[in-house]
Every structure is written in structure tokens, then in C-alpha cells.
Amino acid sequence: MCRRPIQPRTPKKGPCLRVLVTGANGLVGRALCSVLDQTGHQVVRAVRTSTTPWEVPVGDLNKSTDWSEALGQNTDVVVHLAGQVPSTVGAVGPTGDRHTEVNTLGTANLARQCAQNGVKRFIFVSTVKVLGEGKSEPYRDTDLAVPADAYAISKWDAEQALWQVAAETGMEVVVLRPPLVYCPGVKGNFLSLMQALDKRRPLPLGDIQNQRSLIYLGNLVDVIRLCVTHPNAAGKTFLVSDGDDVSTPELVRRIAAALGRRPFLLPVPVSWMLSAGRVLGKQAAVDRLLGSLCMDISPLREELGWTPTYTMQEGLEATAQWYRKTKAVA
Template sequence: MKALVTGATGFVGTALCARLAANGLEVVPAVRGKSGLPHERVVGNLDASTDWAAALTGCNVVIHLAARVHVMDDTAQDPLALYRATNTETTLNLARQAAQAGVKRFVFISTIKVNGEGRDAPYRETDIPAPEDAYAISKWEAEQGLWQIAQDTGLEVVILRPPLVYGPGVKANFLRLLRTVERGWPLPLGAIRNRRSLLYLGNFVDAIRLCIEHPDAAGQTFLVDDGQPVSTPDLIRAMARAMGRPAHLLAVPVGMLELAGTLLGKRAAVARLTGSLFVDGLFLRTRLGWTPPYSLEAGLAATVASAK
């Protein structure tokens, strides 16, 4: 099997390429500019006019990871247009050319944000999509376009909607929280009683690997997670245990945290810490027989070890 991987130099792409190569697949990393990866294909800028012909030659499957990711405090004049250009138009251009090149399966990495921004009940594949921000809208539009291409061409489409992915090399908010716990600073988050789903990088690439080859994955959308939703305080405690340190949590009422977030212009950031966003990953487990190979504790241990 020969697999084209976009976003091959990114956080998930690097791990995925290594895993697929270890499993005996011929991996073709698609890159914007030369990066030195074995068998890479330079495709230049990713947009609706990108020529994928050379990169797709001989490929059986495409795993499309490349995207304009969620940008905090985006200052673009028209952010939705920018997200659509990369996440929607680029995706559909690649899928059309993949179908024309004889590719059998197209695995698209979407986002749980297509389901929504969080609620007290678990998200499932059967939910009516409720994307709110430009990033999620562009991913949802890409999903709809892919199903139309699948119908028109016979291309096998598989869509995965992950929550927050963590693991060695993670950055942004997850790394900042790790560093804060490592420093032993008290955190006013002890009174939060929420549920958040996470996805360890090793589990994610394992699920993608299965979706590449399993016959029953074709034509399906899957929510994928570690299967262990945790509260924010429990996540901090687990991080601290992985570091061999005590967790310092103060039980500040959630209402006070939300008020502080509003006053400081950080309402969305506080909502991510206090609110629930968890998934029911039963469909992936039952249809494909998938079990996450790593626990939350193992994933955090590997993440902490890499961050030292």
C-alpha cells in the first residue's frame, strides 16, 4: 500500500508517517517546501489550484492532515475566507484529483468542533452538526463536499473528528498547562466538575492506521478519543503524578472564574477550562473493533518525559 500524507511535518503528521512506515506502508509525505523527508513530494502552496498529480502517482490512499488550524484571537479581516481556502477548497481539490488518479480511499482529519463547542451530554456521530467558529465551519463544509465527491466518483471517504490531541511535541495551551503544573503554581480550578475528552497522539495514529485499511471504515464518520474523559482538576492531578509532583489546586467557585474571564476578556479560555466537551467513541470501537492502545496515564507520562 502506498499512502500520501499531507501535513507530514506537523505534530500528528510526523508521528503518523513514522507509524505507517513501521507498518510496512510506502509513505509519500506531501510538503510545501523541501524538508528532507524520505520520498517527499513538494507541492508548494495549498489552495484550490494545487497540482497533486505527481504526489498521487501510484497511491492507494490519502490521509489529509494539512489545515489552517484554529487561531486564537484571529485578527484577519475575513477569517472564514482564509479557513475555507485551505480547509475546504484545498481538501476538495485534492479529493477530486485523488479520485481521478485512482486512489481508493481518502481519510480526512476533521474536528470535534464540527459537533459543537461543548455541552453536558456526550457528542456522537449522529448529532446534527453545529460548528460555531470559522475553523469548524470550514471543516464541516469540507466534509459535505467530500461526501458529494464520494457519491460522484466512488472514492471511499473516511472522516475522523478528534478532540484536543496531546503527546510528545504538543504545544499551545496543553504545553502551557504542563509547564504551570511543573512549576508548582497554585491553580484556582479545584471546584470545576466538568468532563473533557482528550486524544493521545499514539492512539490517534493507531486509529488512523486502522481507518486506512479496514473495509468497514469506508463511508463513515468517527469520533475518536482516549475513552477516558476527565475533569480539569483530575487532568491537572494526573499531570502532576506523571511529574512526580503534588498538584496545587484552589477551590474557587466556577461563577467567580467565569466573572474574572469576562472582566479580563478571557471568557472563551475560561469556558474551555470549566465547560464539558466529551465524546462517545463507541461507534469506532464497535464497527472497527478498535481499542485505544494507550491509557491517559501512559499518554501523559510520554508527554511529560518529552517536555523535559
């Protein structure tokens, strides 16, 4: 059980910049805008459709989106969070063309307009999936890209478009590649896992031997905040995580501890799970479940002097607190 509430930690104030945040009404966007406000920046919140006077509507994100109102005058930094997210396992998701339209062409269009308007720095939140999945050794930012699905390909292509704009215009680009982000409000497989543990369902995950990196929202936001002003961030690509890699069974145990539950992990042989995946046509999903996705974040530590603001257990406890409160009012 969580013994104390996890409170947002207020970063030190620095130079005041005009920062445009796209996707400002998403989980990451809302948290980032709050932190940037606290550090004294002038934050412009760009959203698809505004619901409050302080949001700037830009409509659909594609190669023709007009960003002139959101960029306004003298925007210093743009943090690009908006995009087409991947579908959850088993859901009918967007096509590859939709990912390309939004994540690749939409990003390139925004970057060109930023450069034309004198934006100094463009921070792009990509994904570690551009490097692939299943590698037993830790991924490094120097590894060759091998994106395996439409979402990862669209993010990789967006990265390449950004470097081209940077080379042509001199605008600084920073690329961040996070793994799975967890936090209060999390959805998808992470939420499903919490629900299974809460209901004390047996999970056939006890024999899995892998290593996975994750990142708590508070840590991701802190990295972005640092990259807004840090001179050493310009022109770099960083892998970001909590810096605490765990196996799937260990992650289950930690989530269970945060929920105050005892996990019921069945030691199902990995070979059986692989066979079941082939028979049921779920080979790719099983491979992801069993495989490793571990990240080396030493360049982030060494070049920017960053250390995780929150431990993984603190992040899991904050997420568990949210889950319990949500369940209580449901």
C-alpha cells in the first residue's frame, strides 16, 4: 500500500520562453503544461478542438494543418506530442496511411512552419519502437532503426523529416524515444493488468525471463522540461526511461504491491505460450509479451545530467492510488 501521496515536484525556475505544446489536452500534454507554467514559461496549448479559452484549436493534424495562430509571434520552443497513437491489442486500429498522414506528414508540415516562423528548438516525442522489439541487450540511441509496424515506421519517418528541416534551416531538433508510459489515467494493457491483479486473477507469466523498460509520466515530463532549455540537448536523440528495468513477473509483483494485492503467477512454460500464440494466431502479441525491451539511458544522464525524479515504485503507487479512487466512484 502507498504510505504517502505522490506530490508533483516543482522544478526550479529558469529563463521564460514562449513554448507551444501540441496535444496539450492529452495525459502527457496536461502534465507538461502544468510543469512549464510552474517554471515560468509562457505556454501555448494547441489542441484539435478547444474546450477552454486558453486552448488554441488547430483541427486535424496532417500535411495541410495551419499552425499560424498557434505559433503566433516569437515562439521559442515547440514540444510536439500530438499524433496518431497505435491501437491496443485486439482492437481495430488506424491504417498505415493514417499513421503516415498524421505522424509523418503532419510533423514535417509543423516543423517547416516552425522554421519559417523563427522557432529555435523543436522537441519531438517519438518512440523506442523505432529500434524494434525483442533484443536481449539494452537498446542504445546509436542502434540502427528497424521499425516493425505502421506506428513505429511513421515515427521513424517523422524523425528523418525533422533532421532534414534542421539541416536546411538551422532549427534545433531534439528527439526523445520513450517506452510504455504509465501514470494515473493509463489505459490499454497496463490498465487491464491492474484490473486482473485487483480481481486476483491467475496470470500465466511466472516463467517469463526478460527485461523491460518503462517510464512514469512524471519522469518523462521532467526530461522534456529539461530539454526545453538545456544547451546540450540540441541535435540529439535520447532514449528515456525510469532507469529501473524489470522482468514481466517482477513488474507484476510491483504493481500488485502498489495495489495491496498478492499476485497469482502461474509458471506456464514459455514454449507452451509460444505454441498457443501460433495456434491462436497471436504470435506477434505473444512475442511482445515474452520479449525484452530494455534501454540504455546513460547518454541522458551524462550529457544532460538528468536523474529520474521519481522511482518506479513511486510511479506505480501514484498510478495505483488513481486506480483505487476511480474504482471507488465507479
